Amino acid sequence: MPKKPILSFFGCLLSGWLLLATPLHAMQITLSVADITASSLAARGVRVVLAQDGAADLNIAELRWTEKIWRKVHVHCAEFLLSSARMTCRRGKLDAAPDLSFEFGYNFSSQRLKLQVSAADDERLQVNADFRVQPWRADVQLRNAQGRRLAAMLPPAWPSLVQGVLNGTLRLQGDGAGVSRANADLQLADLAFADASGLHAAEKLAGTLHLEATRAGRQWDWRGALDWQGGELFWQPLYLRGGYALQASGQWDGARLQVTRAVAELAEVGKLELTALWDANKSVLLEGTLRGNNLGLKRLFADFARPFLNESLLAASELTGRGDVDWQYHNGATQALTVALRDAELTDGQKRFMLRGVNAVIPWHADATSQAGISFNEGVLWGAPIGATAWQIAMRGREFSAAEIILPVFDGKLAVQDFHLQNEGGEWQWGFSGALSPVSMQKLSVALNWPEMHGAFSGMIPKVSFRDKTLKVDGALLFHVFDGTVVVNRIELFDPFGRMPRLSGNLDMRELDLDLLTRTFSFGNIQGRIDLSVNGLELVNWQPVSFDAKLASSPGEYRKRISQKAVQNISALGGAGGAAALQRSYMRIFDNFGYSRIGLSCVLRHDVCTMDGVEGSGTGVYTIVKGGGIPAINVLGYNHRVGWQELLTRLRRVLQDNMQAVVK
């Protein structure tokens, strides 16, 4: 006889010892049964009390099913019939689930079992089993079965099943070693689960599950289909709504889950094929592949990538277009990843960058050299428009390099040479050198919302490197603006993509054409040339915190004239006292004046600019414009210490109001 729980139970029951309790007028029979064991079921301390009125009570001290243990299980049958042919229990009740009532009948000769469990709201579970046939068979019908009843059977580490309704059928076949074949067709509705932290939870899940499994020895071959039709799921940090379908098949040996083939249909994304080998004991992925062609990138990126990029530059970005992915994972690491993008668009929510018409094929291998091709039609980086370009990047492991990348910027070109990107100790580092061919200052200034400038901007970029969150420029950046030169050196930019970028460096401008400069800023006209040095410049969040700036007429012979309006504006910068310094009688007569030197310095510390003039006396009245020629004018400064914000306000007023000189 095959060893089945129900048969073992009655086998033991009949071989147990029988006790006739007294007195006879309240006769009851108590049967105590030795332990019952089956493949996955064990019961200890089984005691059956048969009452005179036809009722029966079944007490089990300990009932074990797979890893679950129930203690002091009590079943009461209001009507219990036991004959040589069959056993029947009607209006049965289980202490552990008082809202359930059940009936069961077992025919000893045909070895057929019928069990029906029911509860309020038309909830019903019906089991029809035939233990005579080989293999034995059991059909389970579920109608409005409440999912919460399964909660006690789930592993404690799983989120708690809060609610849910199951309908469908479950067909089981088995032999002496237990269930050997299972077939389930279930509809799930209003399913909800949650863990204590709320980081893994679902609500109103609805869908269908079809599962077939066959056991050979210890190994199960399975095939399943899950159609998730509705509801929402939060699995930190992912949030997904229904609209996914999964078909999968594989093996399970109790320790390892092999997915030999799975196809996931993701709404608005497309079809993904995957395989996996999962070590259930260690909870690690041993092997895996993932392949998808012509996938919709918008939802793929939003649902599955961006939630992991909360603290990165891409935290507020969107990716659209279509793409292919092919991922190979072996020996605990990604061995190959090929990504192709077609007509993709990457947009930053904070408008820092945008790339449009991106086409790329990136065939990356962990230990082989390969070439990636990336191109795009247009883009914007921090306000600077970028034109169409195509790059070839060599890849080897975590090292990426390109001999030359040409990036069209405005109407010029940024040539990036010896670009390299590598990962050392989990940190990404990169570096390059390059040159900027002339960019129209007019286009640059309009793009950056600066006053419209004229001329061209070009220069050499020495070695630029980024490591330890710091961008460093070794050597000097050289640019040409306003017909003069600008040398920027000792540039260090800490955390450029973070919350509080901090820049330090020195700036040295030589022989800027004041005529071009003042025309640009509507400052009134000044003719001549000027040198400006800014040492110890420190910007925090792109705002100046400290610097030593000095502005002085360039050495050499050239025409030096200053207009009445420029004089007035320089005076206005000096504050109310400055106006008194004007030689008012001259102002009435002449439109412009000669000068011999212009000089102004500002040392910014603690939000205060300490100013000085041509001579740099440090105290008393100082000269900003020293007169020379005919007619000559001196512009004097009176206040050595001016609040930085106040100075900015004055400068803004002068530039924005296009201030007209008022001479009295």
Added chain:
Amino acid sequence: MNYLIKFWFALFALCVSAAAFAQADIEVNTPGVAALKQSMQARHAQLAVFYASGAVGLAADGLVALRDASAVPLSARQTVNGLVAAENQDRKALYAEIARANGHPEWEPEIRNTFAQRWIQRAQPGWWVQSGGGWARK
């Protein structure tokens, strides 16, 4: 004798460093501090509702933490994640910036501790704060 000298020296160093930190100006205002405070202030209106519901609490390390996500509808849990991440980035930057503005970047941990206590002291009744490793409702 050597030990005695070392002890007094250590005590002296401790007092000096404590006294030195006592001079830290945590109200220092720089463009960076102002920008961070403004950013945090703008976010506060969004976070306040989650402080009140207990979803987010004020942690003992001067940061905020997702304490009980179940107090938030499923569809809003990613939003809370994003707010907590952004707030913590600002807070870390704020402590570093105040230490730097004081001319002592190495004071960042002490400044962070001072702020942690201050945030918790100023928390509104009903908000959750972390103390002694556990969470308590203020």
